[in-house]
Amino acid sequence: MLSNKLSIMKNVNISLFIILLIFTVNGLSQTLTLSWEGQTLGDSLLVMGLTTDNELVAHVVVTNNTGNSMGIKVKRSPLEIVGGSVNYFCWAGNCYPPSVSQSPGYLTLGAGQSSGDEDFSGHYMPNGNYGDSFIEYEFFNMDNEDEYVKVVVQFATTIAGIDEHDLDVNIYPNPATEYVTIKLSCKMRTVMVYDYTGSKVMEENVNSSSHKMNTSLLSPGIYLFKILTEKGVNVKQIIIK
Numbered sequence: 031m032l033s034n035k036l037s038i039m040k041n042v043n044i045s046l047f048i049i050l051l052i053f054t055v056n057g058l059s060q061t062l063t064l065s066w067e068g069q070t071l072g073d074s075l076l077v078m079g080l081t082t083d084n085e086l087v088a089h090v091v092v093t094n095n096t097g098n099s100m101g102i103k104v105k106r107s108p109l110e111i112v113g114g115s116v117n118y119f120c121w122a123g124n125c126y127p128p129s130v131s132q133s134p135g136y137l138t139l140g141a142g143q144s145s146g147d148e149d150f151s152g153h154y155m156p157n158g159n160y161g162d163s164f165i166e167y168e169f170f171n172m173d174n175e176d177e178y179v180k181v182v183v184q185f186a187t188t189i190a191g192i193d194e195h196d197l198d199v200n201i202y203p204n205p206a207t208e209y210v211t212i213k214l215s216c217k218m219r220t221v222m223v224y225d226y227t228g229s230k231v232m233e234e235n236v237n238s239s240s241h242k243m244n245t246s247l248l249s250p251g252i253y254l255f256k257i258l259t260e261k262g263v264n265v266k267q268i269i270i271k
Contacts, residue, residue, distance in 0.1 A: 062102070062169055062179040064090045065144075069226060069251050071181055076228030078186045078254050078265045081158050088152040088183045092169050094139035100177070101136040104150065105168040109182065112161040117185075119167065120151045136172050154185040162186045184228045188256070188263040201255065205269040208246040212257065214239050220258040225251060245270055 064071040066089060079086040094100055104121045111117070118128045122137035137145055152167055163185045170178035198215040212221065217239050223232035231253070234243060248270045255266045 061094070061096050061177045062171070063093045063095060064169070064179055064181055065093065066090050066226065067252060071226070073181060074228045075181050075183045075226060076186060076224050076254065077154070077183060078188070078224070078256065079156070080263070080265070081156050081160050081187050083156060083187070085153050085155045086185050086187070087154075088185070089147060090150055090167075090181060091144050091147060092137075092139065092150065092179070093144040094142065096177075097141045099138060099140045100174075101138050101172040102145070102169055103136045103172045104133045105170065106131050106152070107166040107168070109164040109166055111163045111165075112156070112159045112187075114157050114159040115163055115185075116155045116157060117163070117165055118153050120153070122149055125153075152183055154183075156185075156187040160187055188265070199257070199264055199266065201266050201268060205271045206245055207271050208244070210243050210245055210255075210268060212241045212243065212255070214257070214259060217260045218257055219260060222256040222258075223248075224254045224256065226253075 066075075071090060075088055075090070077086045077088045092102055094102070104119060106117075106119050108117065116128055118126055118130075119133075120126070121133045122135050124133070124135050126133060137149055139145060150167075150169075152165060154163060154165070164182055165185065166180055166182045168178055168180045200213040201210055203210070212218065218236040218241055221232075221234050221236055221241060221243065222230055223243075225231050231248065232243070234241070250271055251269075253268050253270055255268055257264045257266065
């Protein structure tokens, strides 16, 4: 009987320890959060463009969720990079060359304060090269590096088929709610929709120059429509309300 009670007490203590551990880890992970245009970001972010673009830019807003002021620095870690491309980042009013992986400067965020829309930017120059590059950005408390948040930005470049103006792309309404209509001057092959975490949420095969897509099941937010045509590829940003 006594052994059973001891066993039960041991199990309870283990359960309480696990709950406390989970609470502590979650608490630490939530000291800093990332967002963009009012949307909380997950651990990844997709930025799409063409090989002919001068550069692709990723922006994020950092929020200090604690009751204390902290100085935030940024660390850049290239995970997988397309050969010939160049990347660098800007933080707190300073832009650093590609050789700098951690910002010497920092931005002070007060309790509950967020950085500005232009305080951070990750820059990626494809230089005509096709493919996907993955770069991790870590935002951390300079006085306690255990307080941090990370995001992996996927810079995806596709080969431009023809000039967008020649293609005459028309997507409406934007912002959209229940549907969007896509009209081009040539036939579409496939339309793929990505959310801002980089996840593909829709894909439809098309064989015409006009297509209507049901977007009523998409959550409100910003989406990238990647349109594959018989002449090339185009990417459009659409807001779903």
